[in-house]
Amino acid sequence: MNLEAIAPIIEDIVKQSLSDKVYLYGRFQKSLTSRVATGNLKNSIKAVIVKDRDGVQAIQLQAFGQPLSNTYAYWLANDRKPNSSGSKFANIGAIQQWIKDKKSFRIRDYKTGRFLPKNEKNIKSTAFVVARSIGRFGYQNKPKNFVEVSYDKILNNTQIIDLIAEAGIDDLLNALEGL
Numbered sequence: 001m002n003l004e005a006i007a008p009i010i011e012d013i014v015k016q017s018l019s020d021k022v023y024l025y026g027r028f029q030k031s032l033t034s035r036v037a038t039g040n041l042k043n044s045i046k047a048v049i050v051k052d053r054d055g056v057q058a059i060q061l062q063a064f065g066q067p068l069s070n071t072y073a074y075w076l077a078n079d080r081k082p083n084s085s086g087s088k089f090a091n092i093g094a095i096q097q098w099i100k101d102k103k104s105f106r107i108r109d110y111k112t113g114r115f116l117p118k119n120e121k122n123i124k125s126t127a128f129v130v131a132r133s134i135g136r137f138g139y140q141n142k143p144k145n146f147v148e149v150s151y152d153k154i155l156n157n158t159q160i161i162d163l164i165a166e167a168g169i170d171d172l173l174n175a176l177e178g179l
Contacts, residue, residue, distance in 0.1 A: 002167065003049045007059050009159050010150075011047040014061060017150040018042045038101040041073055068147070077145040082138035089131040096127040 019042065021032040036042055041063055050060045063071045072094070080090075099105050100123060107116045107126050116122045154160060 002163065003057055003059055005163055006160055007047040007049055009157065010059055010061070010154055011045060013153045013157065014045050014047070014146070014150045015042050017146045017153060018045070020146075020149065033104065038098075041071075041076075077147040080134060080138045083135050088135050089128075090134040092124075092127050092131045095130050096123050099123050099127055099130075 019034050019036055021034050044062075044064045046062045046065075048060050048062050049057055051057050061068050063073045068074060068077065099107075100118070107118060107122045108114070109116055
């Protein structure tokens with residue numbers, strides 16, 4: 001089977017799944033947004049063909065040159081459970097960077113309801129509150145994580161189905177010729 005032909009199709013499907021507008025946001029939760037804040041994860045996604053010890057080839061999804069499970073994509077694909085003590089916070093530095101990069105994120109004053117400027121002090125205090133909330137309550141990926149969405153799209157992709165069918169027919173013909 002020609003995995004070199006399938007790998008770029010899978011890569012494109014995963015990148016598209018990250019860009020799907022599926023998250024509700026806004027005052028009345030009526031607007032949709034995507035998972036992409038900076039685009040770094042989406043741009044770093046690669047489908048790489050790897051071999052195991054037995055020489056079996058497989059397609060491995062990587063981000064930043066590592067398997068997805070070794071990057072923050074793991075947390076996008078899996079829920080984070082709350083800590084029993086609530087004392088462990090999420091990475092505040094990463095949340096600060098996310099607030100800076102996410103253009104649609106606006107900081108609101110709790111008492112007056114007015115929007116505040118995105119200066120270092122406001123970003124730092126907002127990141128602290130978000131990290132504390134994640135530590136106490138965790139979070140859930142709703143509606144679905146991008147890996148499951150990608151998997152469903154891959155299974156239903158006609159290009160991939162055709163490539164696998166052609167490879168299966170070729171393998172069958174080669175087996176019959178060898179008899």
